[in-house]
Amino acid sequence: MDTRFKPPRELPVSDGISKIKDLEARAVLVDMEEGVVNQLLKGPLSNLFKSRQCITGISGSGNNWAHGHDVYGPQYGEAILEKIQSEAEKCESLQSFNILHSLGGGTGSGLGSYIMEALHDNYSGVLRISVPVFPSKDDDVVTSPYNSMLAVKSLVDHADCVLPIENEALCEILDKMEVRKLRSPTLYVPKPSKGKKHPSGKGFDAMNEIVANLLLHLTSSVRFDGSLNVDLNELTTNLVPFPKLHFLMSSMSPALHGPSHENAAQLPTVNQLFTDVILHKNQLVKGNPLACTYLASAFLFRGSQSNVSDLSANICHLRQRMKMVHWNPEGFKIGHCFRPPLHAPQALLCLANNTCIRNPFKRMKKRFEKLFKKRVYVHHYAEYMDLGTFALALDSLEDLIEHYGEHEGPLMLRQFA
Amino acid sequence: MRDCVRARVRERERMGVVVLQVGQGGNQFGLSLFDALFSLTSSLANEFFREPRRSADLPRARAVLIDSEPKVVAAVKRRSRAMGYWRYGPYSSYTEDSGSGNNWAKGFCRLGPSWQDALSDLVRREVEMCDIFDGFITSQSLAGGTGAGIGSYLLEVLKDEYPSCNTLSHCIWPLEGECTVQYYNVVLSIAHLCDVVDGLLLVKNETLMSTCKKALGIQRPSFDDMNTVGARALASVLVPAYYQTKPKLTGLLKSSGKATTCKVKSSDCQSQMMSSTQVRILSDLVTGLCSHPKYRMLALRNTPQVPTGLDNSTTHPWKSHLKQLKQMLYMEPSWAMESTSSVHGHKCTSDYSAFRKIDRCVANLLVLRGKGSSDADVSLLEDKALYPVWSKDPLMVATNTAPLGDFHIFASLLSNCSSAIAPAAHALSRARAMHASKAYLYQYAKHGLSMDDFDTSFEAIEAVLEQYREL
Numbered sequence: 088m089d090t091r092f093k094p095p096r097e098l099p100v101s102d103g104i105s106k107i108k109d110l111e112a113r114a115v116l117v118d119m120e121e122g123v124v125n126q127l128l129k130g131p132l133s134n135l136f137k138s139r140q141c142i143t144g145i146s147g148s149g150n151n152w153a154h155g156h157d158v159y160g161p162q163y164g165e166a167i168l169e170k171i172q173s174e175a176e177k178c179e180s181l182q183s184f185n186i187l188h189s190l191g192g193g194t195g196s197g198l199g200s201y202i203m204e205a206l207h208d209n210y211s212g213v214l215r216i217s218v219p220v221f222p223s224k225d226d227d228v229v230t231s232p233y234n235s236m237l238a239v240k241s242l243v244d245h246a247d248c249v250l251p252i253e254n255e256a257l258c259e260i261l262d263k264m265e266v267r268k269l270r271s272p273t274l275y276v277p278k279p280s281k282g283k284k285h286p287s288g289k290g291f292d293a294m295n296e297i298v299a300n301l302l303l304h305l306t307s308s309v310r311f312d313g314s315l316n317v318d319l320n321e322l323t324t325n326l327v328p329f330p331k332l333h334f335l336m337s338s339m340s341p342a343l344h345g346p347s348h349e350n351a352a353q354l355p356t357v358n359q360l361f362t363d364v365i366l367h368k369n370q371l372v373k374g375n376p377l378a379c380t381y382l383a384s385a386f387l388f389r390g391s392q393s394n395v396s397d398l399s400a401n402i403c404h405l406r407q408r409m410k411m412v413h414w415n416p417e418g419f420k421i422g423h424c425f426r427p428p429l430h431a432p433q434a435l436l437c438l439a440n441n442t443c444i445r446n447p448f449k450r451m452k453k454r455f456e457k458l459f460k461k462r463v464y465v466h467h468y469a470e471y472m473d474l475g476t477f478a479l480a481l482d483s484l485e486d487l488i489e490h491y492g493e494h495e496g497p498l499m500l501r502q503f504a
Numbered sequence: 505m506r507d508c509v510r511a512r513v514r515e516r517e518r519m520g521v522v523v524l525q526v527g528q529g530g531n532q533f534g535l536s537l538f539d540a541l542f543s544l545t546s547s548l549a550n551e552f553f554r555e556p557r558r559s560a561d562l563p564r565a566r567a568v569l570i571d572s573e574p575k576v577v578a579a580v581k582r583r584s585r586a587m588g589y590w591r592y593g594p595y596s597s598y599t600e601d602s603g604s605g606n607n608w609a610k611g612f613c614r615l616g617p618s619w620q621d622a623l624s625d626l627v628r629r630e631v632e633m634c635d636i637f638d639g640f641i642t643s644q645s646l647a648g649g650t651g652a653g654i655g656s657y658l659l660e661v662l663k664d665e666y667p668s669c670n671t672l673s674h675c676i677w678p679l680e681g682e683c684t685v686q687y688y689n690v691v692l693s694i695a696h697l698c699d700v701v702d703g704l705l706l707v708k709n710e711t712l713m714s715t716c717k718k719a720l721g722i723q724r725p726s727f728d729d730m731n732t733v734g735a736r737a738l739a740s741v742l743v744p745a746y747y748q749t750k751p752k753l754t755g756l757l758k759s760s761g762k763a764t765t766c767k768v769k770s771s772d773c774q775s776q777m778m779s780s781t782q783v784r785i786l787s788d789l790v791t792g793l794c795s796h797p798k799y800r801m802l803a804l805r806n807t808p809q810v811p812t813g814l815d816n817s818t819t820h821p822w823k824s825h826l827k828q829l830k831q832m833l834y835m836e837p838s839w840a841m842e843s844t845s846s847v848h849g850h851k852c853t854s855d856y857s858a859f860r861k862i863d864r865c866v867a868n869l870l871v872l873r874g875k876g877s878s879d880a881d882v883s884l885l886e887d888k889a890l891y892p893v894w895s896k897d898p899l900m901v902a903t904n905t906a907p908l909g910d911f912h913i914f915a916s917l918l919s920n921c922s923s924a925i926a927p928a929a930h931a932l933s934r935a936r937a938m939h940a941s942k943a944y945l946y947q948y949a950k951h952g953l954s955m956d957d958f959d960t961s962f963e964a965i966e967a968v969l970e971q972y973r974e975l
Contacts, residue, residue, distance in 0.1 A: 180601030312575055314727045315682070316528060320605035324649075325684040328943035383684045394726035395679070396713055402681045414941040417934070419681035420606075 119144035148193025155197020183214035191222035191231035200241035317422030344430035379443035390433025520634025527651025536735035604649030611653020639670035647678035695961035719809035822880035874913035
């Protein structure tokens with residue numbers, strides 16, 4: 088899947104080709120405009136993608152979910168499924184589909200929703216993991232509140248697991264990295280890209296690197312050895328107690344690259360990684376999980392310098408700061424992969440099913456209602472779909488917010504002295 | 505024919521035990537177990553290893569390795585080759601790529617049945633390589649989907665295929681917070697295993713970790729460290745030892761006696777041949793430790809954890825070790841306090857002394873290894889207060905004058921006792937709380953496990969707990 092914001096170069100699940108020269112991404116790239124995909128096919132990673140993996144249109148979806156879903160969906164659906172089929176057949180054991188898309192536009196959200204539904208119908212036994220970009224308040228697409236609302240319904244109904252991303256949160260993480268760079272010059276900070284920039288001035292490439300890191304970390308246990316392997320299907324079993332509550336907060340420490348190896352004194356300890364990863368400033372969606380209730384959480388550690396007793400001890404400490412739902416006070420999943428990431432000696436990923444995920448949904452709902460109250464731009468959608476779809480999507484979102492709200496605990500569980 | 509020659513002839517007709525390693529935890533522990541079985545004895549334990557076809561090759565472990573993903577089994581085989589003393593058989597493993605997703609129902613209801621034929625064949629091949637087959641020992645963790653789910657299914661299948669064989673299940677009890685759905689998996693596993701295995705040995709990761717930290721001074725123990733401790737403990741009751749003839753044990757000897765064989769060096773052979781019967785750990789489970797069908801839960805305690813030198817000045821070297829073992833029967837902490845306070849993740853030690861209770865035992869197997877073991881005074885463990893009145897001859901004692909690896913002196917106590925009550929009760933209460941909120945149930949229902957199936961398992965566990973509470 089392609090979007091304006093994400094190059095889908097990282098699909099590292101069980102890459103079976105051993106020679107580095109001949110790697111081919113297990114990917115299908117879809118866009119209703121040719122520009123971005125063509126750039127990829129000519130760019131530095133061009134040998135990873137073949138044009139037979141791509142489906143492009145010409146005129147785009149006009150930032151209209153209905154155009155993407157109800158026009159391009161049926162029009163391109165078969166061709167897309169064929170390409171997916173040919174990629175799937177090359178896998179010995181297909182674990183999951185990772186769908187990378189943004190929800191603000193027309194293709195990623197509309198056609199993306201259509202594809203999600205089709206995958207549910209045709210590959211019901213295979214996990215569907217979505218990594219969507221939620222639009223932020225300064226999103227330059229005026230219809231993004233409609234598009235995202237409509238897409239979320241599809242995610243609720245057809246995805247197994249969703250790891251939302253907000254550009255605002257990524258920008259803040261990058262800001263903090265730049266501040267830290269002033270203090271420790273060896274810290275890696277992505278260079279500003281020449282291409283399109285987020286309104287904050289940050290390059291999308293830098294922000295995408297963080298998300299790429301997330302996916303690498305998520306799949307590290309599938310690719311490398313460890314003392315406690317965690318497959319993708321284990322994540323869904325452990326983190327999704329009810330079928331629709333599958334929206335996870337994600338955070339990493341370090342978010343990108345740690346300080347260079349020479350500066351051993353600056354290397355964070357494993358304890359520090361744990362304390363950092365639950366802070367609101369490190370979340371990839373704006374929210375403060377410590378202020379809300381955890382339904383379940385997973386801590387996936389990469390690195391060989393620490394072992395299970397360190398991880399277990401840290402979980403014990405963290406528990407005292409985390410509000411756990413009453414029926415799951417020990418709702419943790421630990422993973423340990425021996426291989427550290429490329430640019431840090433150790434790293435930690437936290438995936439949390441936390442009720443604070445309601446906040447981005449509430450923001451989404453507010454923006455939607457502001458626009459829909461006046462029926463602004465609605466006629467563009469009426470051209471392709473029945474307007475009742477808006478009401479259904481709104482109901483679905485409200486249900487989701489309410490359902491999460493039911494598990495919001497009243498008080499933190501107190502520790503006995 | 506002289507006794508020793510006769511013994512050497514019989515030596516070739518060894519009882520074989522097949523170890524089934526299932527899941528990540530099971531395979532990692534299994535590797536440590538075979539390593540311990542190999543290195544803690546002076547000669548090859550033929551029950552657990554077979555000679556390779558070509559004499560130049562290394563001995564092969566009598567094992568079947570099973571996992572739902574390939575990495576762990578590959579790593580375990582690689583490590584055994586790297587050690588260079590013994591190996592796993594080249595065709596003794598079965599792996600797939602799917603993973604079981606920590607879902608007991610997926611392992612038990614889906615993957616188990618679909619792999620049944622392949623696993624049966626694999627197991628049969630290993631069993632047929634035993635001259636006389638004594639039974640299975642399984643190594644599995646209870647937290648996940650493979651070891652717990654597929655392991656439970658496999659044992660049910662094997663119970664049907666080998667109705668007269670015996671099974672000991674070595675189950676690893678997870679740390680708190682290893683896996684969100686672990687209490688479901690633990691409860692479902694124990695409920696099913698209780699019906700099909702002869703003995704269920706529960707070993708807590710927490711206990712192993714604490715042993716590493718306190719007794720061995722390893723501040724940050726890894727799984728390898730913990731597995732080494734656990735494997736040594738289990739190996740210490742599996743490697744050869746001999747019952748001593750005592751008047752009260754004659755009844756027991758008749759029922760459990762198998763062919764008398766002498767495996768130790770010939771100098772010991774004479775003295776031990778006269779009146780000793782080798783411990784057959786699997787058969788003795790049925791006749792001795794787990795003779796009552798409702799009491800199957802076992803616990804293992806041993807001392808010391810660090811090799812001590814031979815102390816010739818002490819006239820009673822065994823006294824302190826036996827005293828410590830008895831202390832351990834008390835030392836299992838205030839369970840009632842632990843199960844409530846662990847809700848808040850914090851052990852409450854202030855009321856510890858008020859709740860000290862002894863773990864009552866149905867029966868005990870005491871294994872003493874080292875010089876003077878056959879003369880040790882075991883009266884501490886013959887204490888009638890330990891056992892219910894209906895338990896006849898509850899203490900079995902076996903010894904071997906040979907040291908255990910670097911340990912000149914080693915004492916192990918395999919007990920059919922109530923130490924499983926507290927952790928099982930804790931797991932049950934957690935599972936019930938999640939079940940009442942219907943959390944995760946749809947994940948299990950997807951693979952065919954209904955709410956009623958959970959209720960059945962909850963009741964089964966309650967029944968087991970009730971039995972042990974009555975002791």
